[in-house]
Amino acid sequence: MISSAHISIAAKYIRDGRLVAFPTETVYGLGANALDPQAVMKIFELKERPSFDPLIVHVATVEDAKRLTITQDERLDMLAEKFWPGPLTIILPKNEIVPNIVTSGLQTVGIRIPNHPVALDLIRQSGCPIAAPSANKFGKISPTRAKHVFKQLPGVDYLLDGGKTQVGIESTIISLNDKGFEILRHGIITQEEIEQIIPYHTLVEQDNIISPGMLKSHYSPNKPMYLLEDDLPPTIDKSRAGLLSFFGGNTSGYKVVEILSRDKNLRTCAVNLFAAIHRLEEANIDYILAESVPEKGIGIAIMDRLRKAAYKYRPIK
Ligand code: TXA
Ligand code: MG
16 A cells, blocks of 8 residues: 655656656556646547647646646536545636646646545645546546556556555546536536535536547447447347446346446446446457446436447447
């Protein structure tokens, strides 16, 4: 596990303009000093991430969040009070101290306070906000353990191993408009929970919301993955497949089975989701078949990840 000496070394790496992978409560992040454009550039290079995909900036306090934005919107305080530290990213008009490379040239910046002692200590000791995408190659499966980071990004300068992450899927991302908030990426914090603080109001049809960098294909395993609810290719043979099962229902006949939550808890499914896909990617099987869950509450965020993971292999209709 991580000692405070490790975090001090990692903070020095950040101050020196180098990259540090670190645990948050959602997934591992690949961090750099958000105020140093050259350091941020290294994130894009190591991840092979296109420059149009903006980064989330992580801070330790609401005051530090406010240094990054020109907003006077009191809804920021209301949301921060309820959800920070935690898995909610808020898109706000950016201040000029935020380099354009962080926001891909947008006039807005995504900010969150992560709920993880190592992440918070790292930010405090670094003395700067930390820009961090998920610590995976662009478009690939997100990391919920240090070994997942190492598998995809062995070239990272420093890796803080904080064990398994506690939420398992990335933060909910929202933006604010005159009448309320809209959701750019679903996560463990649901629309209903946020609606208890401010009203939900979308300006465009939810399906048409464009957030730069959010593509239909994402989280792709290195093996073909299909959703059982889709028409499967006729050649599919269960005995050569790995099954991603939510609650362990119909598992017979598969070569490998991953059960996300035997006690039928969607939070547990989210926690285990990416680790299970990492294991299936490494298993001696030809393809991955995944079950679905109803798209309600946390089920929306989970199915978003699964549909994107299966997107590039989906049968052409
Ligand atoms: O839980 C998380 O959010 C993790 C941990 C490390 O904090 N981070 C994460 O970052 O998932 P990433 O880069 O994998 O996804 C961030 C997404 C981008 O792809 C982009 O779509 C959106 O956040 N984003 C960032 N800044 C934005 C902005 N100014 N406007 C709209 N979308 C933005
Ligand atoms: Mg990501």
